[in-house]
Amino acid sequence: MLLNSTARDGRVLRDRMLSGFCVRMHARRRTFRVATSVAGKQFRMTLGHWPLMSVEEARARAMEVLAQCRRGERPSRFVPKAVPTLRTAYLEYCSAKSIKASSQKRYESFYRTHFADWLDRPVTDLGGPEFIDHCHAFAQTKGAALVELGRGVVGAVIKYVNALHGLALESPFTKLAVVGLMPDRAQPRARVLQMADLPAWRVAVDQLGEPQRDFLLLTLYTGLRRNECRELRREQIDFVAGVLSVPETKNGKPHSLPITPLMREILERRCAGLQPGEELFDGVAAGHLSKMAARVGSPAFMLHDLRKLLATVGERLGVGDAVLRRILNHTAQKADVLHRHYVQLEVIDVNKALSSIQEELLSSLEPTCPRLQLSTPQ
Numbered sequence: 145m146l147l148n149s150t151a152r153d154g155r156v157l158r159d160r161m162l163s164g165f166c167v168r169m170h171a172r173r174r175t176f177r178v179a180t181s182v183a184g185k186q187f188r189m190t191l192g193h194w195p196l197m198s199v200e201e202a203r204a205r206a207m208e209v210l211a212q213c214r215r216g217e218r219p220s221r222f223v224p225k226a227v228p229t230l231r232t233a234y235l236e237y238c239s240a241k242s243i244k245a246s247s248q249k250r251y252e253s254f255y256r257t258h259f260a261d262w263l264d265r266p267v268t269d270l271g272g273p274e275f276i277d278h279c280h281a282f283a284q285t286k287g288a289a290l291v292e293l294g295r296g297v298v299g300a301v302i303k304y305v306n307a308l309h310g311l312a313l314e315s316p317f318t319k320l321a322v323v324g325l326m327p328d329r330a331q332p333r334a335r336v337l338q339m340a341d342l343p344a345w346r347v348a349v350d351q352l353g354e355p356q357r358d359f360l361l362l363t364l365y366t367g368l369r370r371n372e373c374r375e376l377r378r379e380q381i382d383f384v385a386g387v388l389s390v391p392e393t394k395n396g397k398p399h400s401l402p403i404t405p406l407m408r409e410i411l412e413r414r415c416a417g418l419q420p421g422e423e424l425f426d427g428v429a430a431g432h433l434s435k436m437a438a439r440v441g442s443p444a445f446m447l448h449d450l451r452k453l454l455a456t457v458g459e460r461l462g463v464g465d466a467v468l469r470r471i472l473n474h475t476a477q478k479a480d481v482l483h484r485h486y487v488q489l490e491v492i493d494v495n496k497a498l499s500s501i502q503e504e505l506l507s508s509l510e511p512t513c514p515r516l517q518l519s520t521p522q
Contacts, residue, residue: 164213165206167194176202182213189219196308227309230255230270230301231263237304244392246371251297258282258294267305270298271313279316280325288327295326335452337445339508342453346509348442356433358410359425363447365406365502367454367472369394370447374430379420381411387491390473399473402495406502457504463497470494471501 152171156179159165164180174194180187191197191205212219228236234255238248255263262275269275279298283291299315306313320326337345349357363373372390380389383403388411390399403411414424434445451472458468466487469476471494476483 159203159206162203162206162210164210165203167202176206178206178209178213180210180213182218183216187213187218227266227268227311228305229264230259230267233267233305234297234301236308237301240304254293254297258286258290259298267302267309267313268311270302270316271311276316276319280320283317283320283326288329288331291327292329333446333448335449335456337443337449337453339453339456341443341445342505342508343510345437345442345445348437348440351440352433352436355414355425355428356436358414359428359430360433360437360450362407362410364450364453364505365404365410366401367451368401369451370430372399374425374428376424377420378415378418378422378424381415381424383408383412383415393473395473395475397473397475400491401471402491402498404495404499404502406499406506454501454505457508458497458501461497461500461504463501467494467497471498 152169154168154170156166156168156177159167164178166177166179168175168177176191176194176197176199178187178189178191189209191202191209194202209219234251237243238251243251259278262269262278279294282294286294295315295317299317302313302315305311317326349360352360359373362368363370366373366388368390372393376388376390380391381403382389386403388401388403388407393399401407411424418424430447434442434447438444455468455472458471466483466489468474469483470489478484
């Protein structure tokens, strides 16, 4: 009701279940209140604001306040809300933010491994010196990428409980950074697989099983992220419209690409006989493919190298930034208002550019491939 209500004039809606409990409907917020009397005198008390406080939570707090009023006691203006444990807080955070299941699993593993002693302690303990010492030791002994993950997930949960419970906790990682006790931030990984390595890479890939080979080639031709390609289902491939769709992505924005001739050959083979919900690469262990290829003579590579190669070839061919971002499903920087809010490219707008990039990659896979020509696709 609160979510769908259009009332914004300050009217008061009274609860039919609990006399004295109400909500005031302002234009910008919904305020839970108690309106009753104590020993013959009017009493008003604000309990909290929706959606930071749910209706159930507000009603439970109102019952406590009203019980005091019925006994003739004038309640304190502040009724503290029970403070959750760290475990409860991060699970609530994941639910409130609609964190993807894969990301939530990663966060849970992180907390169990590195902050297990704090999981069942109240979040208020995160503001004490003991927790700061723990975070300091963590930051000094772990790799830069893991420290950045910790800085992010701990800081996010602290901000969440601050807003929800009226706390004023500060992330220990922020304090450590101010006094210079945080390691340098992790640098982007350099691309391992080079253009000159592609012929040898292709020879090795051709020795793998057909699903594994198709997975690696499709990743190279599309620039899809590992899970985006690995979890493709038959229902995401529309051969009639010529569109490959990815509804769930890293940045939360649905993604789509045109099905080019090179992609169609792979996709038709992988989709043959599948039902709508079945996966194209069921049984493919994407995380192990680089090692599998290395055992049959492939140059060293990471799956993300294939995505980087597509972007590199696009840049050398003179493909515009907006088109490359659309192909890779990248979001423009916040300051780039033009490309964040005005330029909206559809599947058809990237078809020729993507086909040109794929043709150049295909030629580079041959032992006698020509050098890239710095020309702009029409």
